[in-house]
Amino acid sequence: MIARNTYVWCLVFILCALSPLRVSANTSFTDVHDRYWAKDAIQWAADVGITSGYPNGTFKPEQPITEAQLVTMLVRFDLNSPNSFPVKKGEYKMMGNYRYLAKHHLPLRGLNSGSARNSAVQRAHAAKVFAAYHGKDLYAQEAVYYLYTHDLANGLTGKNDYQDFAPNRSLTRAEAVHIMHQMSKNIGRHIQGLSSSATGKDHAQYAKPPKFVEEDEIEFERPVQPSLPEIKPEQKVEIDIEKPTLTANGIDETFITFTFRDCNGELIPYEQELEFEVTSREGARIEVNPPIPELVNPNTPPINKPDPKPENEPKPEPGLPKEPEDDPDREFAESIASLESASSVAAAAMTWNQYVLSDGPEVTVKVIAPRTPTEKVDTITITLVSRVGNCSLPTATANITYVPRAEIQLDITDGVNSNKGTTFVTATLARPGGAVITDFNGYLKVDSLYSLPFDSSFVRFHNGQATTSFITPTALVKNEIIATAIANSSVTDSAVQSILEKRFSAPVSYAPPLTTDRTCTNQKPEIGFLIDSSGSMIRNDPQRYRVTKTKEFIETLQADINIATHFTTSGMFLKKGTPTPVMDSLKGVKQSGGTSIANGLKMAFSKFSTSQPKTLILLTDGKSSKAPILTEVKKAKELGIKIYTIGLGKNLDTELLETIARDTRGKYFHIKENIELSLVYQSILQEINCGIPVETCSLSASIFESPSVRLVNGDIRMNTELLTACGPIDKVIVRFSSKDGNVDYELTHRRQGIYMLNKKRYEIQDFLLNPNATFIAYDSSGKEIGQQKVQVEQ
Secondary structure, X not given: OHHHHHHHHHHXXXXXXXXXXXXXXXXXXXXXXOOOOOHHHHHHHHHOOOOOOXXXXXXXXXXXXXXXXXXXXXXXXXXXXXXXXXXXXXXXXXXXXXXHHHHOOOOOOOOOOHHHHOOEOEHHHHHHHHHHHOOOOOOHHHHHHHHHHOOOOOOOOOOOOOHHHOOOOEOEHXXXXXXXXXXXXXXXXXXXXXXXXXXXXXXXXXXXXXXXXXXXXXXXXXXXXXOOOOOOOOOOEEEEEOOOEEEOEOOOEEEEEEEEEOOOOOEXXXXXXXXXXXXXXXXXXXXXXXXXXXXXXXXXXXXXXXXXXXOOOOOOOOOOOOOOOOOHHXXXXXXXXXXXXXXXXXXXXXXXXXXXXXXXXXEEEEEEOOEOOOOEEEEEEEEEOOOEOOEOOOOEEEEEEEEOOOEEEEEEEEOOHHHOOEEEEEEEEEOOOOOEOOOOOEEEEEEEOOOOOEOOOEEEOEOOEEEEXXXXXXXXXXXXXXXXXXXXXXXXXXXXXXXXXOOEEEEEEEOOOOOOOOOOOOOOOEEEEEEEXXXXXXXXXXXOHHHHHHHHHHHHHOOOOEEEXXXXXXXXXXXXXXXXXXXXXXXXXXXXXXXXXXXXXXXXXOOOOOOOOEEEEEEEOOOOOHHHHHHHHHHHHHHOEEEEEEEEOOOOOHHHHHHHHHHOOOOEEEEOOHHHHHHHHHHHHHHHHHOOOOOOOOOHHHHEEEEEEEEEOOEEEEEEEEOOOOOOOOEEEEEEXXXXXXXXXXXXXXXXXXXXXXXXXXXXXXHHHOOEEEEEEEOOOOOEEEEEEEEEEO
């Protein structure tokens, strides 16, 4: 018996020795159990230092990973880098890591956006990031296929097609470390990155198998950081894009301003001009100093014409079949032969390039979208032609996305001759890419934010167009025209279906004519005008109101002696004399180059000659060195020249402009938009003629900055920021209207001109039938000093 037991125990011992050693399957995290599918990957990530979890000992494997968390893990995953990169004083704590990955052109959205950093990462976008980490610039679908083919991820059911990847679902923390674990085993941990911004240029290397994407599935690639242009860590460039996404119709446009710093991190002086070359990779039209129109009506917004048709379109060689579209799943249903031809021309053509002079540190360009039937991401590149002393400024890039959309295009023009005093609105139905829809059976419904008196609010479409009109306003108005297409019969055309019942809008602004009180008998001064011609004016005054309204000022005042001057880095003389020749000379005002207010003042002062009262009006949108300006102000005091200063926009040295006006017995005016120049000129005219200025708050809406009323779940959120140009503000209300009356809510003043209030939707449910709400501001005496109507955002 003893011998048998000894045999049994020896056998058990041998079997145990031959069996694999099983250790505890528990990980170092309390919420990752021993049978969790990603347990091994999570423990590996902890062991190699990619993650340490949360302070309470958990990992939260099913929690969506934020972009900032993914960035941290990727930097630690990379064997070429330390565990983290330092940040500058006052920066977001992850910015060093972001800059490092941006240097490798990973398609991250949070480089300049706090909300993107703290938002969950979609699985499709994460696939693009992981592919870019290993040097593959792919669209989302190709990036998912790349993960499958390299055994980095699997679908949810094992079908392993695009939908099986759940592309629109958020990536979890467990899924992120699982993919990194597979990357470390199958490819490696050293980052390769991309050589330039992610645009999907490698997608042809990973042709998707048949049925990878369902035939009726259309996915439009999200543009890579469209509103957050790439900023390399070594670059000292700030980039401001007015609209990062444009409709690809040959008309839509946006402004981009690049702001450079020298090698010491200081802004380039505004008195300095540098020459840059600007290019568009996709052949978009670039305007850096648009042609100056002979006649500009201040009531008429500029109308951009479509790109001219190329003269020499390449024709396919006979006998060769047309190549299939690389990405049929991202293609619109409509196939427009003319647009495909134009697109092929643009692709084959050289990049569009222009040369531009900087306004000191700033370079502003206008980009006009090309006509294209497929979505494209363009790169606008700006390169310094010459050096700044021993400092070589970096090349800077900004991404613009062109999206073909079916739309209603609105063309707004003022009538001439017998139709003078009438504004015409022409609506055109357009397919994605800009081709006109000529066979629509229906009518146009037209409306406006502030009740314009349309001749007809319902107009039939004929050959894709419908036209109505209204009497041109004679008061200063900022309005919005809203157009909707209504069908008279059933519609099968998908382009038309996407337009129906949708609201399309276009802003319109009207400046009142300048007038003068002929009963006043003040002596008219010798009057001079000093107008900013720097490059930033292309964006701040694209309609050139500073020219048209100055002409109107001269014509209305009818002074005997008028002086016209303008300035960039130097002061330039245009004309002196009676109104007509001086008005004609103002066509020489431009928008290119730097800003030297001092040199402009010096030139203007040199042209004053008589002993009668002297007045100068200085209009600028920029900054300039203070010391030389103050020297010129002393001369103005000695010469008895009164200076009115007008600051346009936000990038101003307000204190300096106020000093110039105060020290010369003049007055300073600030206007947010160029259309408001009419108010200031009217006030100055009245003071010159009668000695009593008029109030400049006639445009009551101008005191409101970004007012909004939004419906968020069950709440109504009202907020606005107020400017105090019209004096102290006592209270702000939001008024909702219905057929039974009004209800007013007073907003709470939170801080520094910010007014806010939240209410429950059910409290004013009956008043929400009207889609508009009105902000009203009052001073301490109860006088209304501002009013602006807004649409309630759903």
